[in-house]
Amino acid sequence: MHVISESETRGARQSAGSRSRAATRARLLASGQSLFAERGLHSITTHDIAAHAGVAAGTFYNHFADKRALFRELANDAVRRLEDRIERACAGITDMPERVRAQAEALVGFAADNRDVIRMLFSGDADSAKVESDVLNELAAGIEDFRRRAIADGEMSDDLDPGVLSHAVVGMWARVVAWWAEDPSQVPPDTVVDTLTRIQLFGTHPRRSD
Amino acid sequence: MHVISESETRGARQSAGSRSRAATRARLLASGQSLFAERGLHSITTHDIAAHAGVAAGTFYNHFADKRALFRELANDAVRRLEDRIERACAGITDMPERVRAQAEALVGFAADNRDVIRMLFSGDADSAKVESDVLNELAAGIEDFRRRAIADGEMSDDLDPGVLSHAVVGMWARVVAWWAEDPSQVPPDTVVDTLTRIQLFGTHPRRSD
Amino acid sequence: MHVISESETRGARQSAGSRSRAATRARLLASGQSLFAERGLHSITTHDIAAHAGVAAGTFYNHFADKRALFRELANDAVRRLEDRIERACAGITDMPERVRAQAEALVGFAADNRDVIRMLFSGDADSAKVESDVLNELAAGIEDFRRRAIADGEMSDDLDPGVLSHAVVGMWARVVAWWAEDPSQVPPDTVVDTLTRIQLFGTHPRRSD
Amino acid sequence: MHVISESETRGARQSAGSRSRAATRARLLASGQSLFAERGLHSITTHDIAAHAGVAAGTFYNHFADKRALFRELANDAVRRLEDRIERACAGITDMPERVRAQAEALVGFAADNRDVIRMLFSGDADSAKVESDVLNELAAGIEDFRRRAIADGEMSDDLDPGVLSHAVVGMWARVVAWWAEDPSQVPPDTVVDTLTRIQLFGTHPRRSD
DNA sequence: GATGAATGAGTATTCATTCAT
DNA sequence: AATGAATGAATACTCATTCAT
Structure with missing residues (x-):
């Protein structure tokens, strides 16, 4: 997530303070992620996170403005990576x-x-909802756009409303993935992929010549 | 200044107390519903609900064990009605x-x-999540069961995993309905119904003889 | 400061809750006054005040928005009484x-x-300063106005700037009174009155010709 | 990127460290003065001062025992200069x-x-009050002494209590000067001087008969 | 000497819940 | 049953101060 190692391997000689700062920050982020995934944004306090990260309570605020700032960073980071x-x-x-x-x-x-990230984002915690909504709305917008173009290109039938459909697809994605992430052993990933793919392709013109 | 005496003077055994008790309870439920829909489970306090219902703070606890009990009751009631x-x-x-x-x-x-109920249940508030999950899991279980039987009856193709599919359908439902309930004017209900129907029927054997 | 006793002696039958509420409020105000006088606005916490008043910490906030609200109330009340x-x-x-x-x-x-009030207001605590300034500025404005009229009426010589003079008089008042209130035994009140009177009358046309 | 090397390359034995130490100290004092004048002793943190002075937070404590020590030094210095x-x-x-x-x-x-100094000392911040009091008390003591001697010398009438009067004069000074320093444009300095002079001379025997 | 990350005691404030009236 | 004042544990956040580098 950071290029620390890169600079450390160089002669750049990052100050000790700086190195430890980044490490503390990373520990806090990791602690936040796993605690949020376990128990949601609300039930976790900044003290919990600091304690889990092995630092003093006040140290949290040396790195993040507040709990939501840490959460937001985790969420944004995850969305970017996805x-x-x-x-x-x-x-x-x-x-x-x-x-x-x-x-x-x-x-x-x-x-x-x-x-952890999936559970954190989609476990439905109060304020995470805002992040979630943004994430899902963005995804939905992308899908809607995609379908509109596919329809225009004649690749998809136009008998389904792209607006409704995009939200349907996104809701489907989010829920399936959240459900599956709780216990991946219940269904093999390939089956999940296959099912999602087929549903999403719903409406694509079947290749009649086949 | 109070209506107690009035109702007490009547012979109604269903009793004034009982009736007014039920009315108070109903007012609290209604207040909870609209407040939760507006601002989520967390931001609303029991004082808010009591004040909105026009009763004293302590009265809340004459009717509900705690905030979550009221929420649960609203949620269960809604699910039952649905x-x-x-x-x-x-x-x-x-x-x-x-x-x-x-x-x-x-x-x-x-x-x-x-x-209000939809927004309350699916706006993603922290603890509502638990209710939501239960609701959605129940719905998903029902759908899964339904599809398994349909497959067994030869009415549906068996190439999609019913477990994954049921969660997909439920996620789709929940999200579409939550999105639509925020602003029903964006799409006519018929379009929503139509789109959901078609997607959910995906996998149904087309009537080949057609 | 309040008319509680009055209403209590009447048949008005104030509710028990209300009576106790007013009493608690009064205790908090009294505690605030004596603690502020002793140690200033800053060094006193809301917990201190609550403890001194014999109530729980949270009770403070049932009666005042915050520490400054209580202080302001004391100050305004004192100014009004003065x-x-x-x-x-x-x-x-x-x-x-x-x-x-x-x-x-x-x-x-x-x-x-x-x-207590004098020490509280004029001991120079940070935020009390704002109240103090307002108090003193108000007094100064009054005096300035007074002198301008006296000059216009020919009762006072116009060789002193009324703006400067009013602040001088107010500063004098405040400081003398603050100093004296710390230990009234050092000078008899009559002496204080006499000195203040004479200084303030400075500039009045002596009625020699009368 | 730093000027350290520059000073190190010079032969000055007074030593770069020593010189820079004094400079750092001076910068901290200057920063404290302007920040205190702006926002008072309480709202300013040691971090603020250090940041404003362009040094690290810890450096503050290489030069001053704590925030009040810096304040005291500023105050004492100002009094001495006055x-x-x-x-x-x-x-x-x-x-x-x-x-x-x-x-x-x-x-x-x-x-x-x-x-800045005037506003810092007389803006009424909590703990500055203690310094202020000391300052004012000292001034008052000086004035009292002065008047007693003037009375003894027959230069002043003895009909005003020198104790009360000295505090009155000091209060007057402090307030007028604080008021004026906030916005010197409101009254020309000569007017202030003149007014203060005349009031303070109050009680001096007019030399009419002379 | 300077640095700046870490510390943790201190403080304000909230709010679900209780209980005497 | 209703009231509403009181409760106090819980929690976020601040900041003077320390200390290893």
Whole structure:
């Protein structure tokens, strides 16, 4: 997440203070993530996070303005990483069904690798809701846009409202991934990917010539 | 200054106390619902609810064990009413596509009539999450069961995992309805019903003979 | 300060809650006054005041928005009482020197009866400064106005700037009274009154020719 | 990027460290003075002062035991400078009215040149009060002494209590100067000097018969 | 000497809950 | 049953001060 190691391996000689500062910050972020995932934004206090990170209560405020600032940072970071991952997964793929599958794979893969983040974001905690809404609304907007273009290109039937549909797809994603992240052993990831892919492709013109 | 004497002088055994008790309780529930819908479970205090209901703070505890008890009651009540409505809507309809459409109509109709409840339940507030999860998990379980039977009856293709699918459908429902309830003017209810119906019917064997 | 006793002696039958509320409020005010006088606005916490008043910490906030609100109330109340007292003392006295003496007597009498308030207001605590400034500025404005009129009436020489003079008089008053209230035994009140009167009358046309 | 090397490359044995130490100390004092004048002793933190002085937080404590020590130093220094100025202004002047005028001129001149100090000392901040009191009490004691001697010498009437009067004069000074320093444009300094002089000379035997 | 991260006691404030009337 | 004043544990946040580097 940071380029600390890079500068440390160089002769740059970062000050001791600075190094330890970044480490403390990282510990606080990690503590926040796992505690939020376990018990939600509300039930966790800044003292909890500081204690879990092994620092004094006041130290929290040397690094974050308040609890929500830490949460926001975790959330933004996670969204950025998810978007990166999806983007990288789709890069160069032009066939739409394949793109959708790649997207679903990236999403499920991310969920598998970041269960804490998923639980933190989608466990429905009060204020996380705001972050969540933003995340989901963004995703929904992207999907709506995508479908509108697909319809315009004649690749999709236009008999479903793209606005409703995009929210449906996003709700589906979020819930499936949240459910699955709680216990990934209940269904193999491939099945999740496959199901999500097929549902999302709903409305794509079947290749009748097949 | 109080109406006690008035009702006490009547012979009604159902009793003034009882009636006014029920009325107070109802006022508290109504206040809780609209306040929770507006600002979420966390930002609302028991004092807020009591004040909004026009009773003293302590009165709250004459009727509910605590804030969550009132919330739970509202939520359970809402779920019960929603289930009733869906059940009544489907009663006597045997054709599956029609049943699904009736279900969607009931859901959207309920959302239209109970925007506060929808916003309260699905606005993602911290502890409401637990209620929400229960609600959604219940719904998901019902759908999963339904699809398994449909598959067994040969009415649906078995190439989608019913577990994943049920959560997908529920997530879709919840999100679409929450989104729509925030501003019902953005899309006509029929469009919502139609879109939900079609997606949910995905996987149903098309009537090949057509 | 309040008319509680009055209403209690009447048949008005104030509710028990209300009576106790007023009493608690009064205790908090009294505690605040004596603690502020002793140690200043800053060093005293709301917990201190609550403890001194024999109530729980949270009770403080049932009666005052915060520490400054209580302070402001004390200060405003004191200023009002002082103004009343001065006004009453001067009522009906037309001769200026006599008015000034009556004023000084009222001021010193008030200081004698309200040492805590004087120390609280003029001990120079940070935020009390704002109250103090307001108090002093108000007094200064009154004096300035008074002198301007006296000059216009030919009763005072116009060779002193009324703006500067009014602040001088007020500073003198405040400091003398604060100093004296710390230990009234050092100088008899009459001496204080006499000195203040004479200084303030400085500039009055002596009626030599009379 | 730092000027350390520059000073280190010079041969000055007074030593870079020593010189820079004094400079750091001076910067801290200057920062404290302007910040205290702006916002009072309480609202300013040691971090604020250090930051304003361009040094690290810990450096503050290499130079001052604590915040109040810095404040005290500023205050003492200011008092010393004021006393010096008054003393120099009066040097060689034997005629009392002239001395008093010279004093007032020195006071007002000092206020004009040191508005920050005046505001810092007389803006009424909590603990500054203690310093202020000391300052004012000292001044008052000096004046009292002066008047007693003047009375003994037959230069002043003895009909005013020197104790009360000295506090009155000091209160007057402090308040007028604080008021004026907030906005020196409201009244020309000469008017202030003149007014203060005349009031303070009150009680001096007019030399009419002379 | 300077640095600045860490400390943790201190303080204000909130609010679910109790209970005497 | 209703009242509403009191409660006090809980919690966020501040900031003077320390100390290892």
